[in-house]
Amino acid sequence: MRYLNQKFTTLILTLSVVLLTIQDVAAAPFEDFFRSTGKIYVVVAIIAITFLVIVLYLIRLERKINKLEKLQQHESQTS
Amino acid sequence: MIRQSWWKYLGALLIIYVIIVGLLTPMKPGVYEFTPINTKAGKSFTADIITYNTHYKDSSQLRAWLKIDTSYALLSSTIEIQEVNKLKVTFDIPNYNPSTSDVVIADLVIDEKDEHFMVLPQALYITQDSSQVDEGALAWSLSNIENLSENTDFTFPFRWITEESMRNLFFHVSIWFAMFILLIIGIIYAIKYLLSKDLKWDIYSSSLTHVAIVFGIIGMLTGSFWAKFAWGQFWINDPKLNMSAVALLIYLAYWVLRVSITDQDVRARVSAAYSLFAFAALIPLVFVLPRMMDSMHPGNGGNPAFGKDDLDNTMRMVFYPAIIGFTLLGLWISSLYIRFQLLWESYMIKRSN
Numbered sequence: 001m002r003y004l005n006q007k008f009t010t011l012i013l014t015l016s017v018v019l020l021t022i023q024d025v026a027a028a029p030f031e032d033f034f035r036s037t038g039k040i041y042v043v044v045a046i047i048a049i050t051f052l053v054i055v056l057y058l059i060r061l062e063r064k065i066n067k068l069e070k071l072q073q074h075e076s077q078t079s
Numbered sequence: 080m081i082r083q084s085w086w087k088y089l090g091a092l093l094i095i096y097v098i099i100v101g102l103l104t105p106m107k108p109g110v111y112e113f114t115p116i117n118t119k120a121g122k123s124f125t126a127d128i129i130t131y132n133t134h135y136k137d138s139s140q141l142r143a144w145l146k147i148d149t150s151y152a153l154l155s156s157t158i159e160i161q162e163v164n165k166l167k168v169t170f171d172i173p174n175y176n177p178s179t180s181d182v183v184i185a186d187l188v189i190d191e192k193d194e195h196f197m198v199l200p201q202a203l204y205i206t207q208d209s210s211q212v213d214e215g216a217l218a219w220s221l222s223n224i225e226n227l228s229e230n231t232d233f234t235f236p237f238r239w240i241t242e243e244s245m246r247n248l249f250f251h252v253s254i255w256f257a258m259f260i261l262l263i264i265g266i267i268y269a270i271k272y273l274l275s276k277d278l279k280w281d282i283y284s285s286s287l288t289h290v291a292i293v294f295g296i297i298g299m300l301t302g303s304f305w306a307k308f309a310w311g312q313f314w315i316n317d318p319k320l321n322m323s324a325v326a327l328l329i330y331l332a333y334w335v336l337r338v339s340i341t342d343q344d345v346r347a348r349v350s351a352a353y354s355l356f357a358f359a360a361l362i363p364l365v366f367v368l369p370r371m372m373d374s375m376h377p378g379n380g381g382n383p384a385f386g387k388d389d390l391d392n393t394m395r396m397v398f399y400p401a402i403i404g405f406t407l408l409g410l411w412i413s414s415l416y417i418r419f420q421l422l423w424e425s426y427m428i429k430r431s432n
Contacts, residue, residue, distance in 0.1 A: 031308075037243070038106070039241075039242045039243050039308055040246075042247065042305060043102065045304055046247050046301040047098065049297065049304060050301060053293065053300065054297070057290075064423075068422060068423055072426065075430070
């Protein structure tokens with residue numbers, strides 16, 4: 001577990017360094033893309049963000065349901 | 080009601096309708112770029128104009144005006160069509176402005192016979208060294224803006240800077256509206272709990288509030304992304320933004336509060352009372368304070384709220400279904416959470432017996 005945590009931290013740190021470097025280089029193309037065609041891609045990105053957060057919440061809910069299912073199965077097996 | 084499915088299908092259908100109609104409806108033509116933005120009175124002035132959604136050809140019948148207030152207008156002297164969306168327009172600016180001030184700000188109006196007319200507010204700053212109001216007023220009243228062509232097709236209005244991202248209204252704004260409706264229903268159940276002390280209503284109230292917080296987070300993320308391309312930065316020092324961040328933090332504390340109290344009855348009572356106070360704090364934070372300060376949001380700091388130009392009838396036909404659709408989606412998600420929590424509670428009770 002500790003090993004995993006270390007790996008995860010390294011990954012996050014590397015990612016953030018990479019992102020920070022990319023930000024300077026790629027800031028202009030990134031913005032140009034979203035400003036093109038009358039800024040329609042801003043709308044696309046916002047619909048994507050909306051459904052991404054909703055899906056993340058649904059995954060969280062599903063994990064809770066899985067947990068309850070496992071507990072109930074465990075209970076019925078032992079009794 | 081919670082187990083019936085017609086309203087869930089209705090919500091899904093409304094959101095599909097909003098995505099399709101909200102994205103496919105074309106925009107009215109508009110002015111995209113106007114350069115240069117200042118000139119002197121008494122000079123011949125040529126502007127390069129880039130338009131959006133126009134289809135000019137050599138035979139297009141174009142007219143252009145500069146407009147000061149509602150009473151003064153100046154017709155262009157020549158219009159050269161360069162491309163389908165590019166114009167070179169020359170105005171002979173009169174020697175004097177129809178005003179005593181050094182600078183007047185003129186709006187631009189362009190009309191094409193087959194397309195909807197377009198307006199660029201505050202397009203040009205005209206400076207003058209000395210003033211002759213009577214002469215200026217006379218020179219500026221020679222032409223009238225009349226016979227503007229209107230396109231009655233189903234189209235959304237074009238706004239400068241916002242452009243196509245105007246369509247975010249159907250997602251960003253309706254998510255906030257849905258959040259408020261979910262919170263209000265949550266408050267009703269919180270009061271119901273406080274009156275009856277039935278833990279079932281606590282589960283209803285807390286689930287609705289949880290989903291409302293998720294919608295608040297979506298509203299904040301989408302708003303931040305939109306701000307980057309409408310206002311230039313992901314986060315600007317705008318009272319509406321800061322106050323809604325404060326309100327969201329108050330609600331995140333609600334989340335923490337519920338996790339940290341283990342006794343069921345205490346948790347239910349404290350969180351019901353807390354949610355009442357949180358909602359009472361939310362209303363002035365989001366609806367009252369930003370209106371008293373300068374804010375970039377429509378309806379705040381003197382900006383008109385949903386003016387005729389920002390939200391016309393075509394946008395209403397998508398905006399109101401969007402609010403209902405996202406509210407129903409939120410209710411659907413919270414109904415799943417409610418059912419899960421009810422099962423969890425009954426399982427816990429069974430196990431403790």
